[in-house]
Amino acid sequence: MIDSTRKDALDALDATRAPALRSWIESANDSSSDFPIQNLPFGIFSDEANPSPRAGVAIGDWIVDLDVLHRARLIECEPVFARPALNAFVALGVERWRSVRIQLSALLASGSETIKADAALRPRALVPRGSATLHLPVDIPGxxxxxxxxxxxxxxxxxxxxxxxxxxxxxxxxxxxxxxxxxxxxxxxxxxxxxxxxxxxxxxxxxxxxxxxxxxxxxxxxxxxxxxxxxxxxxxxxxxxxxxxxxxxxxxxxxxxxxxxxxxxxxxxxxxxxxxxxxxxxxxxxxxxxxxxxxxxxxxxxxxxxxxxxxxxxxxxxxxxxxxxxxxxxxxxxxxxxxxxxxxxxxxxxxxxxxxxxxxxxxxxxxxxxxxxxxxxxxxxxxxxxxxxxxxxxxxxxxxxxxxxxxxxxxxxxxxxxxxxxxxxxxxxxxxxxxxxxx
Structure with a gap:
């Protein structure tokens, strides 16, 4: 029998994949986009405002800067996002990957105002994907x-x-x-x-x-x-x-x-x-x-x-x-x-x-x-x-x-x-x- 905490976690995970789920980021709701809210893939990027490679997640035409959200205390996780490769984050294990993805889904879903309504945070947390430089996402040992x-x-x-x-x-x-x-x-x-x-x-x-x-x-x-x-x-x-x-x-x-x-x-x-x-x-x-x-x-x-x-x-x-x-x-x-x-x-x-x-x-x-x-x-x-x-x-x-x-x-x-x-x-x-x- 699955305990209630485990069941809640699985329910939250299922919610991130619901076909009807939509984002307040309109480009993520385009049926031809590779990066809807149901995806949220991880990568490493940099941009002119911040040339340091760091962790991000793609959604629609944007990249979510994970380090910015972590510093704003909107993502509960170890401080691993201001790095030029995802290895430290990946090493935290499957439960942490899932937790971060679930937290991001909630922040980016339609109806969430936490980032959308914050005029100071929003331009720092969202970087146009077209203006970013994408890097090798992990340091590959083998x-x-x-x-x-x-x-x-x-x-x-x-x-x-x-x-x-x-x-x-x-x-x-x-x-x-x-x-x-x-x-x-x-x-x-x-x-x-x-x-x-x-x-x-x-x-x-x-x-x-x-x-x-x-x-x-x-x-x-x-x-x-x-x-x-x-x-x-x-x-x-x-x-x-x-x-x-x-x-x-x-x-x-x-x-x-x-x-x-x-x-x-x-x-x-x-x-x-x-x-x-x-x-x-x-x-x-x-x-x-x-x-x-x-x-x-x-x-x-x-x-x-x-x-x-x-x-x-x-x-x-x-x-x-x-x-x-x-x-x-x-x-x-x-x-x-x-x-x-x-x-x-x-x-x-x-x-x-x-x-x-x-x-x-x-x-x-x-x-x-x-x-x-x-x-x-x-x-x-x-x-x-x-x-x-x-x-x-x-x-x-x-x-x-x-x-x-x-x-x-x-x-x-x-x-x-x-x-x-x-x-x-x-x-x-x-x-x-x-x-x-x-x-």
């Missing part, structure tokens, strides 16, 4: 990328191996992953330099050192670890989601030609280490809860440590767009869905720690490329163009097999509610030419 879309793995396996054996025997037994470079994770809007590396051309005996010729995106999501585990102490699959602070969009830029030459026998290295872009706002699992849904059936049934009960997918629609330099419009490359992922975030975290690996607050875990069953639902140009064999026509003319210099790639995603959406904002980057070195 980054792991998984390979959890069955459609993506099947496409790539068919392309480079016998289609009848596209999936290797281990793929349906465990979430396949590799440890990437946390140091090169960047926030949306940061330009990406085209990498150089060794490329093995089919008509030459030895590789050449050159700029990547097959630059690609990987449309992914990522989750941020909110509660780590001690070395040697695995996280159980049924408890894994309590260790997750929230989700971001993620583009794991990929140099396909460099990767094809280097990946045997230990997997990606320079082909993936040059940049990984994430969106600046972390959407909490509490905000995503109404969009929880079932995952694809897993066959064979996973081993016991990878089993969990209930629904562990989320109905997130994802888009990828490409806009060439100087172009007036972008071309939609793909529409796909997070709910198609074969392995869940809980299974990924459980498998990551089952051998005893410790995780830390702020660790980033990528889903792997998210692809669907059709060419227009594939999460990479490698699949969309079948390794360059089937070019994509661009709006306004031209075509693409892979990404060219000056192209801007943008990922977006949201969950659709009744009259509102819970979105992630943008995950975007422009490609700069390779540096002319090492020839």
């Amino acid at each position: 980054y792991t990328d998984f390979y959890s879309s069955k459609e993506h793995a099947t496409n790539v396996g068919s392309m480079f191996r016998d289609p009848k054996h596209a999936l290797l025997p281990n793929w349906t037994e465990m979430p396949i992953g590799y440890n990437g470079r946390a140091s090169s994770v960047i926030v949306s809007g940061t330009p990406v330099r085209r990498p150089r590396g060794q490329i093995k051309l089919p008509d030459q005996d030895r590789p050449v050192f050159a700029a990547c010729r097959k630059l690609d995106i990987e449309l992914e999501t990522g989750f941020i670890v909110g509660a780590g585990n001690a070395l040697g102490q695995p996280i159980g699959c049924d408890q894994a989601e309590s260790h997750i602070f929230g989700m971001v969009l993620l583009n794991d830029w990929s140099a396909r030609d460099i990767q094809q030459w280097e990946y045997v026998p230990l997997g990606p290295f320079n082909a993936k280490g040059f940049a990984t872009t994430i969106s600046p706002w972390i959407v909490t699992l509490d905000a995503l809860e109404p969009f929880r849904t079932s995952s694809p059936k897993q066959d064979p049934e996973p081993l016991a440590y990878l089993r969990h009960t209930g629904d562990h997918a989320f109905d997130i629609t994802l888009h990828a767009h490409l806009r060439p330099e100087h172009a007036d419009s972008a071309t939609k490359l793909a529409t796909t869905h997070f709910k198609l992922m074969y392995w869940t975030m809980a299974q990924q975290l459980a498998h990551h720690t089952v051998a005893g690996c410790n995780t830390r607050v702020g660790d980033l875990m990528g889903s792997g490329t998210i692809s669907g069953p059709t060419p227009d639902s594939c999460g990479s140009l490698l699949e969309m163009t079948w390794n360059g064999q089937r070019p994509i026509a661009l709006e306004g003319g031209g075509e693409r097999r892979f990404i060219e210099d000056g192209d801007e790639l943008t990922l977006t995603g949201w969950c659709q509610g009744d009259g509102y959406r819970v979105g992630f904002g943008e995950c975007a980057g422009v490609i700069l030419p390779a540096l002319q070195v090492g020839e």
